[in-house]
Amino acid sequence: MSRDMTSATTVGPPDTSGISMRPSVRAATPADAEGIIQMRSQYVLSEPLSEEWVRRCTAELAPRLAASGDARAFVIEAPDGSMASCALGLIHPVLPAPAYPKGVAARMHAVATHPDMRRRGYARAVVTALLEQLHTEHVTLFELHAGEEAAPLFRELGFTGTAALMRMTRLEEPATLRSQESGDGLPGASEDPGWMPPELYAETVLKATCFACVYFTDEDDRPLQLHSVYSPAHPWQLVGGTMDPGERPWETAVRECGEETGLAIAGLPRLLATVYGLPGAEWPYSTVGMVFDGGQLTTEQIRSITLDPREHDKARVLPLAECEQRMPPRDFARLSAVAEARRTGVAAYFDAWDWGTE
Missing domain, CATH: 3.90.79.10 (Nucleoside Triphosphate Pyrophosphohydrolase)
Incomplete structure (x- = not known):
């Protein structure tokens, strides 16, 4: 899945006082679509995409990164404003099962880090943020295809299986829901039994x-x-x-x-x-x-x-x-x-x- 992670144990670069710097991770928006596609093209795929395919993939991804879309991504920006690292996941429906009762899964579609920004913990940071966000949306089945060099990181995060196909299920209740139900006043996502992924809901509406x-x-x-x-x-x-x-x-x-x-x-x-x-x-x-x-x-x-x-x-x-x-x-x-x-x-x-x- 990714060719950007050379080690599962990465540390942030020291600042002038010798203290490790934590990367600033943010949720991606539709405006980040081209940057994510370029990162995937250059650092994930075995052959880079042509300009035409970059354009087509960007047009496809941008609306899916909106709040109502089925794509979720997190990014880290380099000091010059360019994209340093990103993790992209795509939500899709599956038949429900005890391990994923909502019938919702997510495929980790791309994880990439610019070569100049590697070995700083960026990949771990964006992947962790993405997994946490997906989990708050009741995604309990995660799938990915990972390269051998990236497999140790995903195993540490909870994935099992071979590098060619790794899967993870997380059944514990999201912290936001636990906080809400405990009455501690913290903001959290409410349970919505009627929610379904956009592509599944689209099959139910008028054509x-x-x-x-x-x-x-x-x-x-x-x-x-x-x-x-x-x-x-x-x-x-x-x-x-x-x-x-x-x-x-x-x-x-x-x-x-x-x-x-x-x-x-x-x-x-x-x-x-x-x-x-x-x-x-x-x-x-x-x-x-x-x-x-x-x-x-x-x-x-x-x-x-x-x-x-x-x-x-x-x-x-x-x-x-x-x-x-x-x-x-x-x-x-x-x-x-x-x-x-x-x-x-x-x-x-x-x-x-x-x-x-x-």
């Missing part, structure tokens, strides 16, 4: 797919619609589509508009409607959508539309009254709500976009 569309009209306020080549159930559609990972709704609307029509949207977004649908036989997730105002298009702009033949084969403008005969009732109801929102300036809320109700 939804999101989309964003743009509502265009011609200069006579007739809606522009595209004819689908793949969806006979919804033959005429607004310009738009499903959001890609990392996109915001307006970004999706702009991207889909360019891909489906070749048109570029200028200006700030103006929301016309929000759309919601319950899951059904056609799709197992709820659907959440936003429809933005694309404004009026000139005849030249409409003629310049370039369709993606894999998605649409026609673009048309028709008076709203004539659209009703060519669309399913649910599709026309949504189109009418969006048109009314454009006319009145009051955003529409349309929550009848359910799957499988036609």
Whole structure:
């Protein structure tokens, strides 16, 4: 797991009076994510990460270091403000057992110390702080993969097994809980039987797919619609589509508009409607959508539309009254709500976009 600990017995550097200096350990924040990834890359992994992978890992770790995330880390800073040492653990759910009744475990993912800062007890300090924090969060199963040089330290801290796979369980009650229950007035974490790791809780909440569309009209306020080549159930559609990972709704609307029509949207977004649908036989997730105002298009702009033949084969403008005969009732109801929102300036809320109700 780590290539930074050359001895299990390390001492702090003496100060000018010959007294050992204790390292200052603090909990890591999302702002420390890149430093932790760089330390792991340089001093833990057998091959350093590329710049691209450092960036990707940093983006992944940063939100997980937030209070609601599943990562916990402690760091020590060097005098120049750089990272001298760090220990990172990742919390994950496991099936409960007598030794870990909460069904929560933590993997010691990385322990690293800068070469210039070794043999000062830094690794022991950050690992100890991390273990104590995890224990207050009811983690009783700890796992890690350690190198031979680091194994003695982890054995001293309570881990057993081989260096290749070491495990530790701690069943004693956290000191903070003991203090709270004894009534001594000291702050402590309260028992919360409903708490679960974020990634486990995420499996219990509503799932939804999101989309964003743009509502265009011609200069006579007739809606522009595209004819689908793949969806006979919804033959005429607004310009738009499903959001890609990392996109915001307006970004999706702009991207889909360019891909489906070749048109570029200028200006700030103006929301016309929000759309919601319950899951059904056609799709197992709820659907959440936003429809933005694309404004009026000139005849030249409409003629310049370039369709993606894999998605649409026609673009048309028709008076709203004539659209009703060519669309399913649910599709026309949504189109009418969006048109009314454009006319009145009051955003529409349309929550009848359910799957499988036609």
